[in-house]
Amino acid sequence: MTPSAGFTKGLFRDNPVAVTLIGLCPAAAVTGRVIDALWMSVGLIFVLVLTRLSQTILQAMLALTESASQSSPSTEARPFRWLGSLVFASCFTASFELILLAFVPDESASLGIYVPLIAVNCIVLERFAASGNREPVRNIGRDIAKSLQESGGLGVGFAISLIAISLVRETLGSGTITLFPIGSFAGTIEAGNVSLAPARALAYAGGGLLCLGYLAGAARLLGRLKGRRLEGQGGTEAERS
Amino acid sequence: MSLLGIILTFSLVDNIVLTRLLGICPCVGAPGGMRAAVGTSAATALLMSLSTLAAWVLETFVLQPLDIDFLRTPAFVLSVAGIAGFLDWVARRTVPQLLRLAGIPLAGIAFNCATVGVAIIAAKGGFNAPQSLLVGLAAGAGFFIALSLLTAIRERLEVEKVPEWLRGLPLHLISAGLLAYAFMAFDRAFLSRLFRGW
């Protein structure tokens, strides 16, 4: 596997929200505005990368002590590993909450309870991740790099999905695109004629779920089309279902 | 808020799945028929009510007096995880056959953003102890409503010939979205008019 393959995997092929369909709650809930989606993605990347990194380092340290005492890694350590990642995740989430509150309190209010809930996001807790770090630690540096790549890829993939959904929802549902205010730019772009009579129903909860469903379907459709095209060329890419 | 008000708010008006959009993963993603749905909902409701109570205890006796509410997230997440683990342990020791028969998943499945989310909402809502417990139960009831409706719809969709690219989770999400629109009929104005009118 090339070094960057771990990163790109999480972007599109294994995109957590659109393909693997985990971590859905914030994807439907905070995509009402683009800025909310952006900050939620930042938060998730922050917590995800740091949690996985801490986990890898901790695991490396445990493996070192185990190899020193010549005992084999026990499978019963798994629930405790989960608990470990939970502790890390909740602490990093609390830190992010404070950062948000300090620098962008409006955003903190707007995101509400979804910020603390990053700690229990399925992506962060890798509940359903296929890649369990069960192999014995051989090279700490390489493992750290790998976990950084994978978590970075997943996080950016999450961001891509969320921003895609929020662009649709906010443009059609509120007629605006809300971004960071920079200099003289107030931060809100009016989306032409739609802003005169936006379809507000899309900005509500149902709209989030609908957009999420269609995104997942579109991702699957793209996967199939791509698979069909590659199959036609005699490629070996397996179809994503 | 009166007790009836709490029940109606957290089960219908602010339905944890269809309005707050928490707990989507177990509602939409979990396979299994109505039995599994009932089991999941029961486990979730139990966990939610215990979590809200624990959240109230933590909020009232630890976080506020010591002025450490920046530690709310770790405290709540770990306490809910602890209660979930405890329930799991109790269930395995006492009623393992029941679990196998009824297909109730272990309490681990009930630990998701919905349970922790309800705990946070209850703590921030300024309720007292019995009210917090009721908030958890009502949220669990709302979860059950959403899950059972979605399961029935899902069972109906399974025998249909739907577009392949939408089969499965995408269509369940779309159904949940339509359900969410229908549930917007119950809003706060409805609740206030209901109590004012009578």
Next chain:
Amino acid sequence: MWTACEAGNGWELCAIMTESNRGMASPQLAVSPAPHVGGLASSLRLNWSVACCLLPAAAWGVFLFGVPALEVLAVGVGTALLAELLTGLAWGRMTVRDGSAMVTGLMVGMLMPPGVPLYVPAAASAFGIVVVKQSFGGLGRNWMNPALGGVVFALFSWSDAMSRWLPARGAAEGAAALSPLSALRNALAGGKAAHGGLLALLGANGYPWSAADGRVVTWVNGHVLSILGASLPRGAFDMLVGNIPGGVGVVSVPLLLVGAAYLLARSVIRWQVPLTYLVTFCVIAQLFGGLPMGRGWLAGGMLFQLFSGSLVLGAFFMATDPVTSPLTRWGKLIYGVCLGILTFFLRYFGAPGDGVPLAILLGNCLAPLIDRSTRPRARPSGKAAMA
């Protein structure tokens, strides 16, 4: 619910659903012989008869409100047909000819206020066809009524446009056009009180009944009812005939009833749902409806409620949709009762407006659950309690 089809009971509604998708039915469904077998032709006849029965009420709306009403209907139907055409092309399955998109578009148009900006019925039809119907696999496979899904989407998206009405024919000039339900809400909120029924209350608060209504009511009071010692309040004729502000096709209850009677006579729709729905609603409304209004028990004015809003259209044409309502006999009865209760709560306590679209939508959500609970457990050869 598919046990009935598999059993080959010859239950014709199930057969129509499978027949219209001939060649597309999943293998485990048996296409059972039914009185009117005909595949596409049968589905088209069904939808065409429903559309014909809706046309008198729609025509009345055009007569009452003029060109805006016609535009709304045209856009509704046109968008629905276009959406079905486009999704059919994309999917490789042309179902435009089965007429169901036309019925959906017509129903969307009829539920709209006449003066509404045309993107509203367009969006409602498009949403209904694409999201609520075609995403689930097309006719027979959706669990939510497409027309209602679209209308509720429009209701939440453009709520102020959806509550702006046009005045009726011959209404007194100068007054803002309010539907009877909105006017009632205003009157109860802060208007003058009045003796008598709800119509008297509206009259006391200046509801602009038409001059024709005045003439008819006076004549009837003078020549007929004075003998009996009773009298009709002002507005009775307007309400009865449907000369009131409201949705394009929902105002004329008599014409809707005529259409519904034809459909019932031809067994296109079943009586269980509309009857239980209307009876439940009327009983609850009459008994308890007066209480939130401060008028006491048994003062709910059920006739007023019956003739306002889209209750009759909803009960006979939308709640009876075989695709989105329960299949079993008991299921239909329970469904009707649920709809009655939901409509009562949503109309009296819900957001201003008619509770009917949202109530039927919630009923659609409940229908799979009701179906599941009332599914016959008897062997296929046994006596299954199917309607």
